[in-house]
Amino acid sequence: MKLHEKVALITGAGAGIGEATARLFAREGAKVVVADRNIELARRVAADIGPQAFAVEVDVAVAGQVEAMVAASVGKFGGLDILVNNAGFGTLGSVVTLEEETWDQVVDVNLKGVFLCSKYAIPEIVRRGGGAVVNLASTISVVGIKDRAAYVAAKGGVAALTRAMALDHALEGVRVNSVAPGVIASSYYDKIFESVPDPVAFKKGLEARSPLNKMGEPVDIANMILFLASNDSTFATGAMFTVDGGYTAW
Numbered sequence: 001m002k003l004h005e006k007v008a009l010i011t012g013a014g015a016g017i018g019e020a021t022a023r024l025f026a027r028e029g030a031k032v033v034v035a036d037r038n039i040e041l042a043r044r045v046a047a048d049i050g051p052q053a054f055a056v057e058v059d060v061a062v063a064g065q066v067e068a069m070v071a072a073s074v075g076k077f078g079g080l081d082i083l084v085n086n087a088g089f090g091t092l093g094s095v096v097t098l099e100e101e102t103w104d105q106v107v108d109v110n111l112k113g114v115f116l117c118s119k120y121a122i123p124e125i126v127r128r129g130g131g132a133v134v135n136l137a138s139t140i141s142v143v144g145i146k147d148r149a150a151y152v153a154a155k156g157g158v159a160a161l162t163r164a165m166a167l168d169h170a171l172e173g174v175r176v177n178s179v180a181p182g183v184i185a186s187s188y189y190d191k192i193f194e195s196v197p198d199p200v201a202f203k204k205g206l207e208a209r210s211p212l213n214k215m216g217e218p219v220d221i222a223n224m225i226l227f228l229a230s231n232d233s234t235f236a237t238g239a240m241f242t243v244d245g246g247y248t249a250w
Contacts, residue, residue: 042055056077
């Protein structure tokens with residue numbers, strides 16, 4: 001197993017990519033901290049996985065909660081080897097139409113959350129002799145998209161922060177990479193479907209972004225996260241790995 005006896009903390013693990021990653025990591029032998037703002041979702045995933053999983057409630061944009069989450073993870077499993085910064089959300093809006101409060105919420109969760117989780121988790125990873133951090137960026141870090149100004153800005157920041165973190169912590173044995181998903185079927189898009197006038201047409205438009213003419217599945221991203229968290233990628237750091245069905249190849 002690729003992650004035998006490793007301890008992995010995964011944020012936003014109650015659904016979607018985070019849930020798929022938690023389940024995959026557990027199958028590969030890891031002890032998994034299932035962290036989510038929705039504790040009921042986190043508990044469901046942890047209960048399904050079994051005793052090697054532990055559910056924690058956290059708002060990644062709140063420093064005190066993040067610090068407590070990391071402490072609880074170390075207290076439960078004795079240390080930390082892997083951090084997956086997956087928690088995030090997006091919303092529609094340009095810089096003109098977005099409210100300042102909405103901008104702050106999107107940037108706080110998607111970008112500040114990566115900063116805070118890494119701030120408290122990396123010292124624990126270093127204490128274990130090193131490990132891996134995987135951040136969830138997005139293809140929109142590279143190409144942009146209309147009417148998602150806050151989300152595009154936040155995910156672009158995640159890609160840049162990944163490079164900075166990789167340089168800062170390389171000699172401590174901590175590899176830091178990001179994954180850039182394309183359009184992935186998840187609760188994120190389910191919420192958007194509920195807010196648009198024609199969900200069917202909107203979904204067809206999303207599928208058409210990929211040369212494969214389909215949306216990806218959460219496990220497609222989880223597989224890449226596993227690669228970056230495991231010893232299969234020991235010479236990879238400071239990079240962004242795109243999994244988007246060819247979207248950025250157009």
